[in-house]
């Protein structure tokens with residue numbers, strides 16, 4: 001029988017989720033080049049922003065200030081990237097946590113990914129959404 005996993009409850013949980021997710025992203029042959037070779041992400045700055053972002057969504061803290069969509073517009077990403085991003089995110093959540101907030105994390109990730117993908121298609125080709 002598998003061990004019962006905790007739900008996402010604390011800032012330490014948020015950090016564990018984010019760190020583990022970006023470990024997977026960095027090991028992923030499709031996503032890693034976008035972050036590291038195209039965007040040249042400064043991880044020491046990016047990870048704390050992502051702690052604030054996810055803490056805001058899941059623990060209702062209010063530290064994140066930013067406009068996440070804008071950062072994605074110049075990236076060369078399409079539906080395959082979003083699918084893989086979401087797949088890795090959900091696998092990370094399921095490996096570490098279980099419960100209503102873990103469920104919420106996957107749902108929020110899925111709906112934001114969906115909106116980003118749709119908006120990016122609209123920005124890059126306005127006729128595609130008519």
Ligand code: HEM
Nearest residue numbers: 034039041046053066067068071077081082085109112113
């Ligand atoms: C294919 C999928 C995705 C890729 C390749 C991607 C890549 C990136 C990159 C390169 C940055 C800029 C990091 C930096 O230079 O500091 C970024 C920022 C960010 N991304 Fe994504 N992202 C993806 C999907 C998502 C999704 C689905 C979400 C939300 C659920 C998200 C949330 C954010 C946030 C909050 C930031 C920080 C923006 C800021 O500077 O305030 N990303 N992402």
